[in-house]
Amino acid sequence: MAEVRRRRKRESRVLRYVVLGGWALFCLAPVLWFLSIGLRPRTEIITPQPIYLPTFSLDAWRMIWSDWPMGAYLRNSVLAIAGSVVISVSLAIPAAYSLSRYRYRFREDIGFYILSTRMMAPAIVAIPIFFLFRNMGLLDTIWALMLIYAAINLSLVTWIIRSYMLDIPPELEDAARTDGASDLRILWEIIIPACLPGIITAAVIAAIFAINEFLFTLLIASTSSAYTMSVALANFTGGSDGVIYNAIALVAFIAFVPVFLVVVAIQKHLSRGLTMGAVKG
Amino acid sequence: MTDAALSGGEAARAASIAPERGLRRRSRFRRRAFPYLLVAPAVVYLLMITLYPGVYAIYQSFFHVRFNSWTFVGFDNYRSLMGDREFWAALSNTFVIGSIALALQCALAMLLAFHAYRDPFVKGWRIVFLIPMLFMPSAVAFIWKLAFNDGRIVSDLLMRVGLIDANVSFLSSISLARMTLIVADVWQWTPFLFIIFVAGLQSQDEEIEEAARLDGASWAAIFWNISLPMMAPVVAIAVVLRGIDITTMFTNVYIMTQGTPGGATETISYFIYRLGFKTFNFGYASAASVLMLILTIIVAQTVVKRAFRSGRL
Numbered sequence: 267m268a269e270v271r272r273r274r275k276r277e278s279r280v281l282r283y284v285v286l287g288g289w290a291l292f293c294l295a296p297v298l299w300f301l302s303i304g305l306r307p308r309t310e311i312i313t314p315q316p317i318y319l320p321t322f323s324l325d326a327w328r329m330i331w332s333d334w335p336m337g338a339y340l341r342n343s344v345l346a347i348a349g350s351v352v353i354s355v356s357l358a359i360p361a362a363y364s365l366s367r368y369r370y371r372f373r374e375d376i377g378f379y380i381l382s383t384r385m386m387a388p389a390i391v392a393i394p395i396f397f398l399f400r401n402m403g404l405l406d407t408i409w410a411l412m413l414i415y416a417a418i419n420l421s422l423v424t425w426i427i428r429s430y431m432l433d434i435p436p437e438l439e440d441a442a443r444t445d446g447a448s449d450l451r452i453l454w455e456i457i458i459p460a461c462l463p464g465i466i467t468a469a470v471i472a473a474i475f476a477i478n479e480f481l482f483t484l485l486i487a488s489t490s491s492a493y494t495m496s497v498a499l500a501n502f503t504g505g506s507d508g509v510i511y512n513a514i515a516l517v518a519f520i521a522f523v524p525v526f527l528v529v530v531a532i533q534k535h536l537s538r539g540l541t542m543g544a545v546k547g
Numbered sequence: 548m549t550d551a552a553l554s555g556g557e558a559a560r561a562a563s564i565a566p567e568r569g570l571r572r573r574s575r576f577r578r579r580a581f582p583y584l585l586v587a588p589a590v591v592y593l594l595m596i597t598l599y600p601g602v603y604a605i606y607q608s609f610f611h612v613r614f615n616s617w618t619f620v621g622f623d624n625y626r627s628l629m630g631d632r633e634f635w636a637a638l639s640n641t642f643v644i645g646s647i648a649l650a651l652q653c654a655l656a657m658l659l660a661f662h663a664y665r666d667p668f669v670k671g672w673r674i675v676f677l678i679p680m681l682f683m684p685s686a687v688a689f690i691w692k693l694a695f696n697d698g699r700i701v702s703d704l705l706m707r708v709g710l711i712d713a714n715v716s717f718l719s720s721i722s723l724a725r726m727t728l729i730v731a732d733v734w735q736w737t738p739f740l741f742i743i744f745v746a747g748l749q750s751q752d753e754e755i756e757e758a759a760r761l762d763g764a765s766w767a768a769i770f771w772n773i774s775l776p777m778m779a780p781v782v783a784i785a786v787v788l789r790g791i792d793i794t795t796m797f798t799n800v801y802i803m804t805q806g807t808p809g810g811a812t813e814t815i816s817y818f819i820y821r822l823g824f825k826t827f828n829f830g831y832a833s834a835a836s837v838l839m840l841i842l843t844i845i846v847a848q849t850v851v852k853r854a855f856r857s858g859r860l
Contacts, residue, residue, distance in 0.1 A: 286672055289655070296690050300690050316698055316700050361589035368581070368585075376590060386840075389815070395600055416592075480684060481816070485824065499689065500802060509689070509692075511698075521682075521686070522683075526681050533673070541784050542788075544781075
């Protein structure tokens with residue numbers, strides 16, 4: 267009996283590592299191969315027979331800095347993302363405070379309205395937004411990107427922060443309140459410091475969504491004054507040469523590395539952030 | 548974490564904070580208006596990107612728009628949309644591609660979470676599995692475009708293991724072209740569900756599992772009969788969020804297939820984009836947007852609201 271159970275246990279462990287290892291391979295193989303694309307010469311990418319062991323080359327690295335305004339793409343990405351995170355977090359904190367600390371009419375409807383904007387397909391509002399920005403003269407500027415990224419992320423930032431605020435024990439504020447502190451002072455001096463992990467999680471996830479954003483950026487940006495990395499990639503084509511994959515691969519990794527490091531740092535909060543606060547991991 | 552929770556534990560909390568003490572010197576009106584004032588900036592901002600575009604799209608959908616000349620055409624756009632084979636095809640493509648991809652991701656994520664959540668190296672697995680999700684979607688689209696089409700890597704690998712004899716042209720067959728989109732989506736987004744499922748499994752009370760274990764139940768039986776039902780709300784929320792994102796699939800279509808072959812991979816988002824920004828038929832595209840908006844509101848009010856309410860977490 268014990269013998270059978272032990273054997274079964276060993277078998278289940280083997281199965282477990284086959285499943286997990288298999289998926290890890292499926293995750294990593296395309297990534298490593300794409301990295302090798304970034305570090306090989308153009309001539310070894312699209313060939314009659316795929317080349318699995320290419321010659322090492324930094325052609326693509328030189329190319330992205332000399333043939334394209336890579337510095338401008340980086341600057342646009344960073345500015346648009348940082349600006350949008352600042353806008354969405356500063357609108358979300360008071361909103362989350364209101365939704366988590368007060369009882370009033372329509373509170374739940376307002377909360378759900380904020381949540382529901384996350385459900386809207388970008389394509390549905392793409393045309394009106396395009397005309398809106400055109401009329402405001404904001405097409406092809408990072409201001410437009412900032413505004414739209416902030417709007418896309420506002421719902422999830424609000425809900426994540428709200429979820430963390432609900433976890434703060436009320437006793438914390440009660441003490442301050444008896445001392446006569448105003449609501450805004452309590453928000454600033456007690457609530458915000460206490461839910462800082464939530465605010466950081468929300469900011470990181472919002473930043474990732476902003477880096478990834480494609481459709482609106484595609485419509486808004488038309489030159490290097492607003493192209494972000496995500497959309498600049500799609501324009502790495504060289505006329506008759508077709509898509510320039512090694513440059514694309516390198517840009518993909520330039521964007522990936524910081525995102526990966528930050529996400530590893532907030533790993534503990536990730537599941538909560540991705541579900542807008544609904545799942546406490 | 549839900550509206551149910553809002554009115555429960557939080558009611559007590561709100562009551563304990565409420566009026567009297569701190570707000571002594573404030574007028575009644577200011578006290579009542581305060582929470583609305585706090586939430587107002589966010590709501591106004593969101594109305595600008597939802598209500599304004601919604602109204603604009605409805606208005607524009609009654610016009611035939613050619614560059615800067617708008618001609619009122621009443622319900623003509625809607626009428627021709629109803630008879631437009633491409634519109635219905637885009638809807639059904641979105642549904643077919645989306646539901647297959649979602650079902651696969653769900654099954655895979657569940658399988659992986661089941662094997663990983665009790666593993667001593669669960670943190671390591673999590674980081675490795677996360678990697679595809681952290682690439683920009685446009686970059687992922689290029690990875691798979693190169694692997695399937697331009698670089699023929701997938702064909703080559705399949706030939707090496709002897710599954711096929713000649714290069715496969717993935718863009719020439721309807722089901723293969725759809726499959727490339729599904730593979731790309733599954734590769735990138737299975738981790739999203741995996742992370743959430745693992746969190747759901749880990750947050751469960753271990754004692755219940757231990758008790759069942761001592762009674763001789765197998766891990767699989769415990770998982771199926773105890774763990775899974777207990778984390779149903781978590782699964783619901785994860786699937787709803789992923790489902791929403793899948794139905795808005797655009798980037799992969801734009802980069803990998805552009806709707807080929809013959810519109811078989813055109814999703815509704817790409818359909819609206821193509822009508823608006825490739826053929827500049829803005830009124831018609833707006834009519835399609837309005838129909839999608841109505842569909843979105845219905846889904847949000849029913850499925851999504853319920854998922855976020857049931858999640859008593």
